[in-house]
Amino acid sequence: MHDPSTTVSDLKKLVSDFIAQRDWQPFHDPKNLSASIAIEAAELMEHFQWLRSDQLDAVREDPKAMQEVREEVADIAAYLLSFATRMNIDIAAALEEKMQKNAEKYPAEKYRGKFK
Amino acid sequence: MHDPSTTVSDLKKLVSDFIAQRDWQPFHDPKNLSASIAIEAAELMEHFQWLRSDQLDAVREDPKAMQEVREEVADIAAYLLSFATRMNIDIAAALEEKMQKNAEKYPAEKYRGKFK
Amino acid sequence: MHDPSTTVSDLKKLVSDFIAQRDWQPFHDPKNLSASIAIEAAELMEHFQWLRSDQLDAVREDPKAMQEVREEVADIAAYLLSFATRMNIDIAAALEEKMQKNAEKYPAEKYRGKFK
Amino acid sequence: MHDPSTTVSDLKKLVSDFIAQRDWQPFHDPKNLSASIAIEAAELMEHFQWLRSDQLDAVREDPKAMQEVREEVADIAAYLLSFATRMNIDIAAALEEKMQKNAEKYPAEKYRGKFK
Numbered sequence: 001m002h003d004p005s006t007t008v009s010d011l012k013k014l015v016s017d018f019i020a021q022r023d024w025q026p027f028h029d030p031k032n033l034s035a036s037i038a039i040e041a042a043e044l045m046e047h048f049q050w051l052r053s054d055q056l057d058a059v060r061e062d063p064k065a066m067q068e069v070r071e072e073v074a075d076i077a078a079y080l081l082s083f084a085t086r087m088n089i090d091i092a093a094a095l096e097e098k099m100q101k102n103a104e105k106y107p108a109e110k111y112r113g114k115f116k
Numbered sequence: 117m118h119d120p121s122t123t124v125s126d127l128k129k130l131v132s133d134f135i136a137q138r139d140w141q142p143f144h145d146p147k148n149l150s151a152s153i154a155i156e157a158a159e160l161m162e163h164f165q166w167l168r169s170d171q172l173d174a175v176r177e178d179p180k181a182m183q184e185v186r187e188e189v190a191d192i193a194a195y196l197l198s199f200a201t202r203m204n205i206d207i208a209a210a211l212e213e214k215m216q217k218n219a220e221k222y223p224a225e226k227y228r229g230k231f232k
Numbered sequence: 233m234h235d236p237s238t239t240v241s242d243l244k245k246l247v248s249d250f251i252a253q254r255d256w257q258p259f260h261d262p263k264n265l266s267a268s269i270a271i272e273a274a275e276l277m278e279h280f281q282w283l284r285s286d287q288l289d290a291v292r293e294d295p296k297a298m299q300e301v302r303e304e305v306a307d308i309a310a311y312l313l314s315f316a317t318r319m320n321i322d323i324a325a326a327l328e329e330k331m332q333k334n335a336e337k338y339p340a341e342k343y344r345g346k347f348k
Numbered sequence: 349m350h351d352p353s354t355t356v357s358d359l360k361k362l363v364s365d366f367i368a369q370r371d372w373q374p375f376h377d378p379k380n381l382s383a384s385i386a387i388e389a390a391e392l393m394e395h396f397q398w399l400r401s402d403q404l405d406a407v408r409e410d411p412k413a414m415q416e417v418r419e420e421v422a423d424i425a426a427y428l429l430s431f432a433t434r435m436n437i438d439i440a441a442a443l444e445e446k447m448q449k450n451a452e453k454y455p456a457e458k459y460r461g462k463f464k
Contacts, residue, residue, distance in 0.1 A: 003123065003124035007122055007123055009119040023228050034160040036281060038158055038161055042271045043274070044153065045151055049264060049271065053402070069205070074215075087175075087185060097186075102134065113139060115140075143398045151270075151396075152397060155390045158386055159390070164383075233444045236357040238355055243439075262408075273389045305437050306445065307446065308385060310443060312425065315421065323425055331366055344371050
């Protein structure tokens with residue numbers, strides 16, 4: 001599976017099948033899943049915990065760290081997909097809607113070039 | 117955009133374009149983005165903060181809460197997609213790889229039926 | 233040291249001395265410390281991640297889990313104390329002030345007996 | 349109340365009394381409290397979310413931001429104290445014990461002067 005050819009529904013199915021095959025649905029309630037996203041996000045943060053903003057390339061250049069970071073990204077995605085499936089949320093639709101809302105709140109012409 | 121027909125790359129592009137149009141790339145470094153995922157995950161958790169495990173349907177039945185939950189899901193997705201783009205991570209490939217690793221660690225036959 | 237006879241300043245000094253003895257002050261900036269509190273809080277959450285609200289006594293009755301929980305509490309306290317020292321915040325005064333604010337927001341007579 | 353003259357037990361009592369006066373003990377179970385610490389930690393992180401490591405003084409110099417930061421510190425402390433009370437953990441003893449363990453793991457002579 002690769003990002004250019006994999007739909008969000010493909011990923012949702014991958015995760016749902018994994019959970020169903022182990023009868024783990026009772027554990028994947030929305031409270032536990034929201035905590036699980038936060039737990040995995042914290043593990044991702046750990047890789048940058050003591051680095052200054054000008055030292056962050058160190059992680060990209062360290063293959064072992066990058067493999068761990070990759071797995072944390074997968075873990076966050078897995079729990080987010082499971083949460084969305086459980087709560088019947090269409091992630092693509094929710095994201096498109098939120099970006100439109102953000103576009104009104106933060107007009108591009110107000111910010112472009114401002115921080116250069 | 118809807119999950120059955122939207123690829124992960126479509127979502128990555130939606131988010132990257134939004135950031136580029138505002139020249140926000142300097143803020144979207146991996147340290148800030150990992151913290152941002154954690155911040156949005158915490159906001160998602162807030163909706164279940166004081167509910168017992170047997171009270172969680174209350175959120176699904178509350179349209180206002182569900183709209184907020186939907187937006188938090190979008191926010192987490194946006195930062196996760198931005199992080200993956202920035203770190204050059206293929207989310208679908210990373211997730212498939214992690215699920216295979218998990219399948220070996222947690223064999224289905226060991227768990228199926230165990231919690232029924 | 234024990235809670236009945238240890239002041240907040242005693243704890244602040246314990247942590248500050250530890251950091252100063254290792255020249256770690258440059259790492260203990262407020263951004264890193266706030267992330268560190270969140271990281272340790274997530275590790276504390278992990279102990280309850282998959283437990284339903286009616287299963288939480290399991291942790292108290294498990295000496296190994298309780299020792300780990302104790303250490304997470306210490307880690308959160310350490311980073312919170314370091315943050316307060318760095319930002320020149322008097323924790324006792326801030327807490328007393330916040331509880332008074334909360335008392336006005338959530339009057340006791342409005343809630344007492346309500347959930348019985 | 350001020351840090352130099354306030355014991356940890358004084359703070360524990362302040363928080364416990366507040367909760368008892370509102371009959372909120374059933375909500376303050378260890379799962380909810382660990383999530384609450386994480387939620388408040390995320391709110392603290394928000395103040396530094398988009399700042400580079402060399403811009404952090406901006407928060408200290410902004411009285412409104414500092415007041416909010418102060419309240420987040422109080423919120424984290426309140427939930428941590430409530431958690432410790434509920435789980436019968438002596439914070440001062442746990443912290444002293446953990447700092448001794450850390451002192452063995454990270455000997456001062458190995459780090460002192462290393463980052464100068």
